[in-house]
Amino acid sequence: MSEVRLTVEPRTEFGKGAARRTRRAGKIPAVLYGHGSDPKHLSLPTVEFARALRNNGRNAVLTLDVAGGESEVALTKTVTSHPIKNYIEHVDLLLVRRGEQVVVDVPLVLTGEAAPGTLVTQEHNTLSLEAEAMHIPEQIEYSIDGLEGGTQIHASDITLPRGATLQTDPEALVAAVGGAPTAADMESEIDTTGAGVVEEASEEQTSGEAS
Template identity: 80%
Template sequence: MSEVRLTVEPRTEFGKGAARRTRRAGKIPAVLYGHGSDPKHLSLPAVEFARAIRENGRNAVLTLDVAGSASELALTKTITAHPVKNHVEHVDLLLVKRGEKVTVNVPIVINGDAAPGTLVTQDLNELQLEAEALHIPEQIELSIDGAEAGTMIHASEVSLPRGVTLQTGEEALVVNVTEAPSESDMESDIDTEGAGVVEEASEDETAGEQA
């Protein structure tokens, strides 16, 4: 994963009113913390930050050029978005150092097609991994090409890049390939559900007559 450089500004005003003014100015309120240092309140350029996340994923490592101080490396830890308008309201950043290992959640991307007549269920959408801060994989690709019914892929069986270690439980089920239901199975399920509705209605009618 490549580094992304952002020019940021220190924040000296706090509270909801100050945050709104920051966002109106095209910036995002953020806090940088970690390594036992005092939290730093910053303003991130909204457009550039959104582009960095879009192009590099939520685990993007940012080189922050802070006015009046040395550049610092940061990992995007938490992004808070507005529940309706969907714009970014606040960002938590974790201070990291070159060579330091961090624990992050990385998305799983399924490739290929399982054998005909099968149904694929993806039980996990991401894996928790430990990786060097500047070498976090953007995604983990998992091939199911030709997988037969009965195939179960657990976290320990997923191939990881060199230097990356699994933190998710090894027995966690990632993908389950089963036999796809036949038309007769589906019709049988519909008939069974219908019979249940009729039976329930019948009981209600009986209760009404008794009343």
């Protein structure tokens, strides 16, 4: 996981009005907290922060150069976006130290193709891991190449990067390989559904005649 450096500014104004002014200035209101220290209210550069998320994911390690010469290392904890306009409204940052172990959710990517005639269902898109703050994996890959129908993949089956510890329930089902429906199965389902519609319509017609 690469480290991203951002120049940030302290915030001295609070409230919705102040947050709107911060965003109009091309910055994102943020709060940095952790290790028992008092929360620090910051303004993040919108373009640079969005680029960091796009290129490095939510678990990017951020080195925050605060105006005045102070630097902090942080992870993104929560990103709040506008539900309609989709711009970033607020960010919560977690203060970390180099060498510290942190718990994060890491994307799980299935690679390869299962055996012909199968259908893969992925139940978990991420795994919760404990890892060293400066060595968080960008993603974890698991090959399903050639797996037959009936195969189940649990969290404990995933090989983790060196130094990482699984926090997700080891018995959690993360993916399953089943048999893909055949053309005959689909035709049978259509026939059954159609018969049910005809039967329902017939019952309604009979009820109408009786009344």
